[in-house]
Amino acid sequence: xxxxxxxxxxxxxxxxxxxxxxxxxxxxxxxxxxxxxxxxxxxxxxxxxxxxxxxxxxxxxxxxxxxxxxxxxxxxxxxxxxxxxxxxxxxxxxxxxxxxxxxxxxxxxxxxxxxxxxxxxxxxxxxxxxxxxxxxxxxxxxxxxxxxxxxxxxxxxxxxxxxxxxxxxxxxxxxxxxxxxxxxxxxxxxxxxxxxxxxxxxxxxxxxxxxxxxxxxxxxxxxxxxxxxxxxxxxxxxxxxxxxxxxxxxxxxxxxxxxxxxxxxxxxxxxxxxxxxxxxxxxxxxxxxxxxxxxxxxxxxxxxxxxxxxxxxxxxxxxxxxxxxxxxxxxxxxxxxxxxxxxxxxx
Ligand code: SAH
Numbered sequence: 001x002x003x004x005x006x007x008x009x010x011x012x013x014x015x016x017x018x019x020x021x022x023x024x025x026x027x028x029x030x031x032x033x034x035x036x037x038x039x040x041x042x043x044x045x046x047x048x049x050x051x052x053x054x055x056x057x058x059x060x061x062x063x064x065x066x067x068x069x070x071x072x073x074x075x076x077x078x079x080x081x082x083x084x085x086x087x088x089x090x091x092x093x094x095x096x097x098x099x100x101x102x103x104x105x106x107x108x109x110x111x112x113x114x115x116x117x118x119x120x121x122x123x124x125x126x127x128x129x130x131x132x133x134x135x136x137x138x139x140x141x142x143x144x145x146x147x148x149x150x151x152x153x154x155x156x157x158x159x160x161x162x163x164x165x166x167x168x169x170x171x172x173x174x175x176x177x178x179x180x181x182x183x184x185x186x187x188x189x190x191x192x193x194x195x196x197x198x199x200x201x202x203x204x205x206x207x208x209x210x211x212x213x214x215x216x217x218x219x220x221x222x223x224x225x226x227x228x229x230x231x232x233x234x235x236x237x238x239x240x241x242x243x244x245x246x247x248x249x250x251x252x253x254x255x256x257x258x259x260x261x262x263x264x265x266x267x268x269x270x271x272x273x274x275x276x277x278x279x280x281x282x283x284x285x286x287x288x289x290x291x292x293x294x295x296x297x298x299x300x301x302x303x304x305x306x307x308x309x310x311x312x313x314x315x316x317x318x319x320x321x322x323x324x325x326x327x328x329x330x331x332x333x334x335x336x337x338x339x340x341x342x343x344x345x346x347x
Contacts, residue, residue, distance in 0.1 A: 003057075003058060003059055003060050004058070004059055004060070005059070005060045005063050005084070005129055005131040005132065006031070006035075006055075006059040006060065006061050006063075006131070007035070007063055007130075007131030007132070007134055007135055007138070007177075008129050008130050008131035008173075009131070010176075010177060010180055010182070010183075011028060011029065011032055011180070011182040011183070012182075014028040014031075014032070015028045015029075017058075018055075021054055021055075021058055022054070023051050023054055023055065024051075027047055027051055027055075030044075030046055030047055031044065031047065031055065031061065032148060032182075032183075033147070033148055034046075035061065035138060036138055036141070036142065036146075036147050036148035036183075037142055037147050037148075038138075038139060038142025038143065040061070040062045040065070041055070041056060041061040041062055060084050062084065063083060063084050063131055063132055063135050064081050064082070064083055064084075064132060064135035064136065064138070064139050065081065065082050065139070066079050066080070066081055066082075066139050066140075066143060067080050067081065067082045067088065068080035069143075070332040070334070071332070072328065072329045072330070072331050072332045072334060073331055074328055074329065074331075075094075075095050075328075076092060076093065076094050076095070076328045076329030076332065076334055077092070077093045077334075078090060078091070078092050078093075078329060078332045078333070078334035079091045079092070079093070079136075079139070079140060079143075080342055081135075081136055081139060083108070083128075083132055083135075087108045087125060087126070087341065088341060088342040088343070088344070088347075089105040089108055089128070089136075089160070089161055089341060089342075090105060090160060090161060090334070090339040090340065090341075090342070091103065091104050091105060091136040091140060091160060092160065092328075092329055092334045092339065093140055093144075093153075094328050094329070098154070099153075099154030099155060100144070100152060100153050100154055100155070101153075101154070101155040101156070101157055102136065102137055102140055102153045102155070102156050102157070103157045103159050103160050103339075104133060104136045104137065104156060104157070104158060104159075104160050105119075105128065105133075105136065105160035105161035105162050105339065106127075106128055106133055106158055106160065106161070106162035106163070106164045106167050106170075106171050106174075107124060107125075107126070107127050107128055107161060107162025107163065107166065107167050108124070108125040108126050108127075108128060108161070108162070108341050109122055109123055109124045109125040109126075109161065109162070109341050110123070110124055110161060110162045110163055110166075111123050111124035111163075111166065112163045112166070112196050112230070112231065112232055113230075113231040113232075114196065114217075114219075114229060114230050114231070114232075114337075115228070115229040115230070115263075115298065115300055116229060116261060116263060116292055116295065116298055116300045116337055117295065117298075117337040118295040118297070118298070118333075118337055118338050118339065118340040119160075119161040119162065119337070119339055119340055119341075121295075121297055121340060122341065124162075124166075125341060127162075127166075127167040127170055128162070128167065128170060129170050130170045130171075130173035130174040130177055131174075131177070133170065133171065133174040134174050134177050134178055134183075136160075137153055137156060137178060137184055137186075138184075140152075140153065141153050141184065148182075148183065148184075151184050151185065151186070153184070153186070154186070154190060155186070155190045155191070155192075156178065156186055156190065156191045156192070157191075157192045157194065157215075158171065158191070158192065158193045158194060159192070159194040159215070159336065160339050161339045161340065161341060163195065163196055163198070164193050164194070164195055165193075165195045165198040165201040165202070165205075166198060168201050168204065168205075171193070172205070172208060172210065175188065175191060175210060175212060178191070179191075188210065188211045188212045189211070189213070191212045191213065192212060192213040192214075192215050192257070193205075193212045193213070193214060193215065194215040194216075194217060194259065195214070195215070195216060195217065196216075196217045196230060196232045197216055197217065197218075197232060197233075197236055197241035197244075198232070198236065199236045199240045199241050199243070199244040200244075202214070202241070202244035202245065202247070202248055203244055203247055203248075205248065206247055206248045206250075206251040206252070207251075209251075210252075211252045211254060212254075213254055213255075213257065214245065214248055214254065214256050214257070215256075215257040215258070215259055215288075216241060216245060216256065216257070216258050216259065217230070217259045217261075218238070218241075218258040218259060218260055218287075219259065219260055219261050219263070219267060220233070220238075220266070220267045220272070221238075221267065221271075221272045221273075221275030221276045221279060222238070222272075222275055223237050223238055225266055225267055225272070226238060228266055229263055229266060229267070229300065238279065242279065242283075245283070245285075246283070249283075249284065255284050255285060255286060256283065256284070256285045256286075257285065257286050257287075257288060258280070258285060258286070258287045258288065259287075259288050259290055259325075259336075260276075260287055260288065260289050260290065260322075261289075261290040261291075261292050261302075261336070261337070262289065262290070262291065262292060262302060262303045262307070262308050262311060263292060263300050263301070263302065264300075264301040264302060264303050265301075266300070268303055268307070268311060270314075273311065273314050273315055273318060274318070276315060276320060277315075277318040277319065277320055280320055281319060281320065285321070286321045286322065286323070287315060287320055287321065287322035287323075288322070288323065288325045289308055289311055289312050289315070289322055289323070289324050289325065290308075290324075290325045290327075290336055291303065291304070291305055291308045291324070291325075291327060292337075293327065293330055293335040293336055293337050293338050295337060295338060305324070308324050309324055312324045
């Protein structure tokens with residue numbers, strides 16, 4: 001019999017399943033409490049051995065384990081996390097004055113092929129399940145001394161490895177799990193989903209009633225230039241993506257964020273500023289301009305912070321709200337676009 005991942009279930013679902021296997025319902029609460037304290041199955045002492053044996057027969061309980069921790073000089077921490085099938089993904093914790101933001105992965109690898117990003121090197125290995133996506137928050141929350149009723153992480157950004165809207169079912173299930181009052185209780189207002197622009201799934205997200213902050217990796221102001229760096233641009237035009245954003249906005253009034261990583265000679269000219277103005281002037285939005293973080297295997301070049309600040313100033317002067325994103329965790333390859341799947345703990 002195929003074991004299922006326990007964390008893919010809400011607490012109520014787990015209770016029903018436990019009951020069907022002849023285990024008392026309250027054992028589900030006990031086991032979730034333990035998992036949220038960072039314990040693995042063998043560390044659980046308050047559940048009888050025969051129940052634990054039964055649970056182990058039906059479920060994978062230990063689905064994520066921190067296997068490496070790297071600390072940046074700016075306080076950012078990067079975690080390598082090993083999943084039950086030995087895949088290793090990366091998760092990054094950033095500290096801000098308002099709280100702690102966790103940048104989590106949604107796929108092992110990625111198949112989007114963006115020319116500047118490390119996550120897509122080697123392609124997609126597999127989608128992560130909702131429980132595996134959630135487990136990143138659980139293990140880091142426990143690392144910080146938190147538990148089920150003691151939340152240490154305040155915000156979540158789906159900006160790690162993978163394209164969240166290429167794994168729609170599991171990602172949306174994760175959002176429901178993480179906002180569940182029984183769990184970390186992180187509201188959708190504090191969750192940001194970043195996408196390269198899979199337009200149909202932006203409509204779906206709105207239709208399904210989600211209210212997470214939507215961030216679009218735009219990175220160009222016309223389709224021709226976008227196609228040079230983002231293969232997805234061949235499938236969905238900027239206009240199609242922006243229409244989907246309007247639809248999302250009409251459903252929940254959440255300001256849309258656009259990410260714009262400056263790539264030298266591709267998207268950084270005066271012409272691009274004017275095109276951006278025309279595309280975005282009527283929208284309630286904000287542009288995060290990003291300085292390209294270097295990825296060894298990638299040949300694209302970025303601009304320096306001073307040039308990037310100039311680009312931001314010009315956008316502001318034509319009426320587009322924009323800021324230059326702080327770069328965190330660069331010295332540990334934990335910044336935007338530097339996360340990747342790993343082959344082993346020492347990789
Ligand atoms: N697949 C999603 C989320 C992951 S990437 C998406 O495309 O939005 C998170 C952000 O980092 C995206 O805006 C991405 O385009 C950007 N990014 C990727 N590689 C980068 C790099 N080398 N330097 C700076 N930003 C990068």
